[in-house]
Structures are given as structure tokens and as C-alpha cells.
Amino acid sequence: MTQIDDPEWIKAFFLGPKSENETWLKGEIESILSHWFRWRQDLFPDDPYAILEEDKKSAAFLQHQTKLSQNIRQLNDRLRDEVPKYSPRYIGHMVSEISLPAMLGHMAALVHNPNNTSKESARVTLPIEKEAIEMLAEMVGYDPDTARGHFTSGGTIANFESIWRARFRMDHWISLSLYLAEEKGVIFNLMHAAHMGWDKYFNLLASYDISEDNTKRYSLVGSNPFEAAALISKHIHAPYKGPVVLVPGNKHFSWSKGVNIFGLGDSSFWAIPLDDHGKLDVAELSLLLDKAEMEMRPVMMVVSVTGTTEAGEIDPVHKVQDVLDSYRRERGLFIWHHIDAAYGGFICTILGGNDETRLKPENSAALKAISRANSITLDPHKLGYVPYSCGAFLARDNEAYSVSTFKAPYLDRKDLGESVWASTMEGSRSGAGATATWLTGKTIGFNPEGFGQIIGATFKSAKAFREALEAALPFAHVKPPVDSNIVCFSLAGEGDSLIESNRKTNAVFAAFAQGPNFSVSRTTLSAVENAKLIDLHVSRFKGRVDTDHLVLIRCVFMNPFWSVEAIREALIPEFIDEVRTYYEAL
Secondary structure: OOOOOOOOOHHHHHOOOOOOHHHHHHHHHHHHHHHHOOOOHHHOOOOOOOOHEEEEEOHHHHHHHHHHHHHHHHHHHHOOOOOOOOOOOEEOOOOOOOHHHHHHHHHHHHHOOEEOOOOOOOOOOHOOOOHHHHHHHHHHHOOOOOOOOEEEEEHHHHHHHHHHHHHHHHHHHHHHHHHHHHHOOOOHHHHHHHHHHOOHHHHHHHHHOOOHHHHHHOOOOOOOHHHHHHHHHHHHHOOOOEEEEEEOOOOOOHHHHHHHOOOOOOOOOOOOOOOOOOEEEEHHHHHHHHHHHHOOEEEEEEEEOOOOOOOOEEOHHHHHHHHHOOOOOOOHOOOOOOEEOOOOOHHHHHHOOHHHHHHOHHHHHHHHHHOOEEEEOOOOOOOOOOOOOEEEEEOOHHHHHHOOOOOOOOOOOOHOOHHHHHHHOOOOOOOOHHHHHHHHHHOOOOOOOOHHHHHHHHHHHHHHHHHHHHHHHOEEEOOOOOOOOOEEEEEEEOOHHHHHHHHHHHHHHHHHHHHHEOOEEEEEEHHHHHHHHHHHHOOOOOOOOOEEEEEEEEEEEEOOHOOOHHHHHHHHHHHHHHHHHHOOOO
């Protein structure tokens, strides 16, 4: 079995599968509560007490407290049946044991209940949010002094934030060009207008001495979209079909949801074909960009995925950005590039350290290129080991962060300073995600010497599992490549058809689901997006493709305690024996 260096200090930052750090954690939770109690008691010492000793002795008071205590016990009893995501035996989905810094940071803010909508309701946690965003920006390679961002309820909303900003940018550029065409007689070129870049935009405003207020009536967003679209159609001498969003076939479901919510229509959602490893095919991307230009469909944004939902693959971000840079350099087309790194963004912490050797060179190059993109989605509640719900949206600079502004009389006040709520899709936002991420960064550090060792250990655990599985079970076929800490495999005998392989894989998955020992997940890859990958996978067991999908058992090795030798030596053979038993029973 593969040997794994075990950084002992990692164990200090997690409770442990048997609550091994219980005593210390109880003390820290008590310190949070005690500090909160003292704060409430000391802030206005001359105020009268609202709850008197005689109140607490009354029959009604005691009756209601007793009822609450009973209901708490009932709730706790019900939660005993919750999924044990803390256990190394849970390898089902992108969730695991949460870290102690994240838990305590979350709890410390939770009792104060801050709303990060403005400084009026979050005097402390808003500055902490800014510091945490700077930590994340530095982690992915952005300049923390110029990057902007905020925390969200999850990756879905963070992805929506990128659509909002990409649309804001494109709409500004198109509305100015429409104004110049209608008011100044300047020739309108849709593709050049939609991708002109901020420098040209501001130069045009200055050259023609125009205020942005003058262009609003030509906006597809800020005015009547049907009238603006009709004007575009007039100038391009064809029906305007709207912009397109280019997202790889390995996308998260939030992208199809996003184009629907923003009213772009299904025809605006162009899937970028995948290569034979299930990653964005860069050559196909170039063809789609050329097609969009030929059909006069502005490209609102191109999306790359770092850590796909199904198998954790890392798209070639560097090559995608190279293509987009060439379009800017050679054709003057500025195209927004967003990185959906909801899962894989925290893998950046291993860059520059010893564990970077665990990455394939192309994946290392892809992660380093994240900093070249316009915006990024991160999910601290996945590989950041932060409690739900906590996502983050980051933009490279203030221009990329710019978005439509709104007004609220009770919040829009100069004394509040920057109105955070006006630039976020969500109004009310808990400060707990920010404090959880902040305390994680301050304590462990989002760098190779800190958090990177935790991530590196999960990569090593996944590798040890994969190697043991392949060595012991010739009928288990791991889907390559394994880019992160997710291992997907199907089951098939030599010469089995894909239908037969799917039947066996489904049956073994069902056996795991009914059994008490391990929690795994299942994913299905469609031939619509993954035809090349499916052909390659089936060829490994000399089968034939006779159906349109591939079923895989999916194991996510996020739990940090898989790095403990005793855990691996106990659980990997047991898992392999269960697979063998279930398979032979077929």
C-alpha cells in the first residue's frame, strides 16, 4: 500500500471520527459563549434586567423551558440518524468533517447574528469579510490589493454573480455603440461593440463628451430590452438573436439555471464539447467562438471548470485563456472568462509546495492560470471544510466587479460608506461564512505549508485507494484521469457490453446504499457530452458501447483522516472485500 506522510498537526484542526478532540473543543465553545454572555452583561451595565429571578422560578417559565429542553432532546435523538459525514467511511459526496477553526469561526459570528448587507448591521464582520476575500484572492493568484469579492450562500449564487457582471459589462458596451450609431451616425458593428473593452469604452465617452446617462435608453438591461434589440436588428440588418454563454459539457446544473433566470433563453446556452478525458476541448471552443462571430451572437462569457462535480476533473484553464487572449490581441474582442472552481479552487493551496508534484503538469498550469481570468467561484463549504452554507465570488479587479446599482433609502447613506448590498445578488447575508473562512486562513493558512498539506494528504489518500482497488479487483475500472481526490470506477468483466457494465455497477452501488459500512455516490455520464470518454473507458475492458450513458461509483476522499495509516489499513481492504462480495453475488 502507498506510504503517506502523516502531518500530525492536521489532527489538531479536526474533531476526529471518535470525537478525540472533544475536551479541547468543549473548552473553546465555552469560551465563545462566555465571551458572548459577558459582552451582553457589560455593554450597558446600568440598564435594568429584563428577566428577573422570580420570573425564572414561575410555573409558566419553568414549563416552557422544560418543553424546550424536551424538544432539544427530541431533535438530538432524530439527528442520530443523520448521515455521518464526519466519518472516513463517508466517501459519497463533496462534504466531510468540517475543520475546528471553521466551526468555531462560524459559531463566534452566529451568536452575534451579523447581516453583512451593510456596516450598519455588521460593523465587525464586514471588515472581516474583506480580509477573508483578500486571503482567498491571494490563494488563487489574484492581487489581494485590487481583487474584489464577497461571500454568498453557495456556488450557484456565485456563478449567477458572474453572469450578472458579464451582462453588465457587455450591455454597457453595446448601449454606448447604439447611442453613437443613433445619435452620431457612427457605424455599428455588433461584435466589436459587445467586446470593445473598458479602455475603448471610456475613450469613446471622453471623445464624444457623453454621459452614461445618455446611453441608458439604449440599454438591453436598464431600459426596454425589446426596443434595444429592435435597434440592434436594424443596424445589423438581421434579427438579433442575443448573446451566448459558452460552458463545457462537464458543467454544474447552476449554469443552465442561470441563463434561464437571466432571461437569455436555452438557445443562448452553448455547450463546449469535451475531450476523451471529460475536459473542455480547446479546439472545439475556438470553433464555437468563430461560429458565434459568424452568426453575430456576442459571447457574454466563457466558463472553465476547476474540479468538476462528477469526477473532479480540471479543465485546461491556461489554454482557454490563451485562446481568449489571442481573440483580444488579434481581433480586438474582449471576452469574459469565469472559472467555476467551486470544488477545486482550494487545490491552489498546494501550488509552490512539495505536494504540487501530486498534480499533473497540465493541471498545475491550469491552476496557476486561474489568476488570469475575470472572475472565480469558490465554495469554502466544500474543499475548504467550512460549514454550510458558504460560497464566494471573486473578481480580478474593480472593473470586473462592477455591476448594476440600486438604491434603498434606509441603507443608501453616506455615513455607511460602501453599500455592499447594492453589488450583491443576495440582500441579507450571514457573516458566519466569512468569519469561518477568516479563522481558517488565519489559523491554518491558505498556503502550501498550511492548508496545502491537508489537500495534499487527500490527494495521496485517493491515490492509495485507487492503486489498491486496481491491484485487487481486475473487474474494477477507474475512470482516468484522477485529477483531484475523487475516484470514479465502473465494474465489468472482459468483453462486457456497456449495458452489462452499467447493470453490475448499479447493483453494487445499490448494495453499498443498503449496507451500513460505507457511503458512496453514483454518477452517470451521458454520451451527449462524454462520447469520447465513454468509448475510451469501455475499450479498457474490451467491451462494446450499446447504450448512451456510463454509470460510475464515485468516491470522494475529502476526509483528512484517510491520511492516518491505521484508517487506511482498516478501511481500504474492507471496502475492496465488500466490492468483491457484492460483485460475485451478481
